[in-house]
Amino acid sequence: MEIDKAVRESDDRRLKTKYNNAIYVIQRTLALYSIEEVAFSFNGGKDSTVLLHLLRAGYYLYKSGQDHSTFDPDDCEITFPIRIIYFESPSAFPEINSFTYDTATSFKLQMDIIRLDFKSGLEALLKATPIRAIFLGVRIGDPTAVGQEQFSPSSPGWPPFMRVNPILDWSYRDIWAFLLTCKVRYCSLYDQGYTSIGSIHDTVPNALLSIGNSNNGEEKFKPAYLLPDGRLERAGRIKKFSSLPLSAVSNGLKSEDGNRKCMITASFIAVGDEILFGTVEDRLGLTLCRKLHSIGWAVSQFAVTQNNVDSVAEEVERQKSRNDMVFIYGGVGPLHSDVTVAGVAKAFGVRTAPDEEFEEYLRHLIGEKCTGDRNEMAQLPEGITELLHHEQLLVPLIKCQNVIILTATNVAEMDREWDCLIEFMRSDSLLVVAEPFVSKRLATTLSDVEAAHPLSGICIEFPDLYIGGYRESRKGPLVVTFDGKDRERINAAVEALRKKFQPGSFSEIN
Numbered sequence: 001m002e003i004d005k006a007v008r009e010s011d012d013r014r015l016k017t018k019y020n021n022a023i024y025v026i027q028r029t030l031a032l033y034s035i036e037e038v039a040f041s042f043n044g045g046k047d048s049t050v051l052l053h054l055l056r057a058g059y060y061l062y063k064s065g066q067d068h069s070t071f072d073p074d075d076c077e078i079t080f081p082i083r084i085i086y087f088e089s090p091s092a093f094p095e096i097n098s099f100t101y102d103t104a105t106s107f108k109l110q111m112d113i114i115r116l117d118f119k120s121g122l123e124a125l126l127k128a129t130p131i132r133a134i135f136l137g138v139r140i141g142d143p144t145a146v147g148q149e150q151f152s153p154s155s156p157g158w159p160p161f162m163r164v165n166p167i168l169d170w171s172y173r174d175i176w177a178f179l180l181t182c183k184v185r186y187c188s189l190y191d192q193g194y195t196s197i198g199s200i201h202d203t204v205p206n207a208l209l210s211i212g213n214s215n216n217g218e219e220k221f222k223p224a225y226l227l228p229d230g231r232l233e234r235a236g237r238i239k240k241f242s243s244l245p246l247s248a249v250s251n252g253l254k255s256e257d258g259n260r261k262c263m264i265t266a267s268f269i270a271v272g273d274e275i276l277f278g279t280v281e282d283r284l285g286l287t288l289c290r291k292l293h294s295i296g297w298a299v300s301q302f303a304v305t306q307n308n309v310d311s312v313a314e315e316v317e318r319q320k321s322r323n324d325m326v327f328i329y330g331g332v333g334p335l336h337s338d339v340t341v342a343g344v345a346k347a348f349g350v351r352t353a354p355d356e357e358f359e360e361y362l363r364h365l366i367g368e369k370c371t372g373d374r375n376e377m378a379q380l381p382e383g384i385t386e387l388l389h390h391e392q393l394l395v396p397l398i399k400c401q402n403v404i405i406l407t408a409t410n411v412a413e414m415d416r417e418w419d420c421l422i423e424f425m426r427s428d429s430l431l432v433v434a435e436p437f438v439s440k441r442l443a444t445t446l447s448d449v450e451a452a453h454p455l456s457g458i459c460i461e462f463p464d465l466y467i468g469g470y471r472e473s474r475k476g477p478l479v480v481t482f483d484g485k486d487r488e489r490i491n492a493a494v495e496a497l498r499k500k501f502q503p504g505s506f507s508e509i510n
Helices: 002-008 013-032 046-066 073-078 094-106 118-128 172-182 188-192 230-236 284-294 309-320 340-347 356-369 411-428 448-461 487-499
Strands: 038-041 083-087 111-114 133-135 151-153 162-164 210-213 219-221 265-271 298-305 325-329 352-354 379-381 385-388 397-400 403-405 438-444 466-471 478-484 506-509
Touching (some): 002 013, 002 046, 002 172, 013 133, 013 172, 046 172, 083 118, 094 188, 111 118, 265 309, 284 298, 284 411, 309 325, 325 340, 340 352, 340 379, 340 397, 340 403, 438 487, 448 487, 478 487, 487 506
Parallel strands (some): 038 083, 038 133, 083 111, 133 162
Antiparallel strands (some): 210 219, 352 379, 397 403, 438 478, 438 506, 466 478
16 A cells, blocks of 8 residues: 555654554544444545545555455555545635545545535434544644544534544644655645635635745745744634623722723733742732733733642633633743643643644754653643744743733743733734823822721722722821823822812822
């Protein structure tokens, strides 16, 4: 069989390992289910093309091992009995449709064409056939891969069948290593700069492969297999931005005021027993507060958690649903106490899984000390992780939906990471910039008892402002703080407070 021979003769040890593991999953499936009970969902993409040829090889090896005396390998090259399912969509690229039908003809595939949505189509198909298991070309990092194993029952609410994922742990590099090593045909769009193909409405060539304009003015692109960083495979998908799910909770207070309802809120979590024991002083929280206020974000909460997975997970779970963004720092690295990534994964209900591109990045950064399965730092939350790279960062930031894991250990590093986040914001709408907060502080020698009631009245009169008070020492002056987006409102609140006391009772401080 040409696929098996090509891989066996290859010098790529990694590809051989991936191939052998995938073939095992395929043969295990064929042993558990009859040929009438299995199907393959083919969509014409690169991952699906790889799986098609793995299934051809797997079926060949399974049959040849089952009965040497009666099995004809030449017949296996022609006849592929596994049922193929193709969900035809009007939004599919014409090249994808053409490639799919040409492939079916070339390999004499038994293909069922379904023109319904995936769920409805499956329901109809499973009612009409004895299918119990479906091979899928899902890989870790795909949006649909969250929580899946190589064998995963269908989700609740879906028709019952076994999802079989032979290439779940394959990377972008592995996919192209297989296609090029085995010299199999793939969709022509991949030679035009497309690296991840969705619909005609949300897919463009990957700009990272652009090589300028041709003589007729059209932009030209290198082929997909030349993409240097597989983590940027989906950079050609057009992102659809919707309005942020803005929280109505600001600084722990609920308000019906319109300004506070539309406030963009963030919280942050520091991870470290060393902070809770008072061994070290956390200076990053103050820095992050100021930076968030500089782009108009309100900070709703600052928490410090212990160095254990459950504590981190509970805090992330609590804050991610209440805020537009959660920042977390500390506890990132290879030490036993570095549990932040695992805690974030648990908060989202996903497992951590090896990210092979990230592992290669780390190996380049810290050498061969970072190797294989021992590299805990390369275990990232499965299916929800986006790596934020910048040339100024030694280590990329990790973004899991609305949680950003910062790696800074001091204020200078935090400044650098923040500057990179601001650049990401400009290029990718990562953060939304709003009107920055305006602050004003007044000092008075009045006692707390004298100031309390009038201040409460000002808070009620100006619910859109954040009004607080503090003393640096019990015998020192009382400092009243006013924070908000509208300078005129702050000035009005300050004037209203002054009118409640004798002239000169309050002095403005910088």
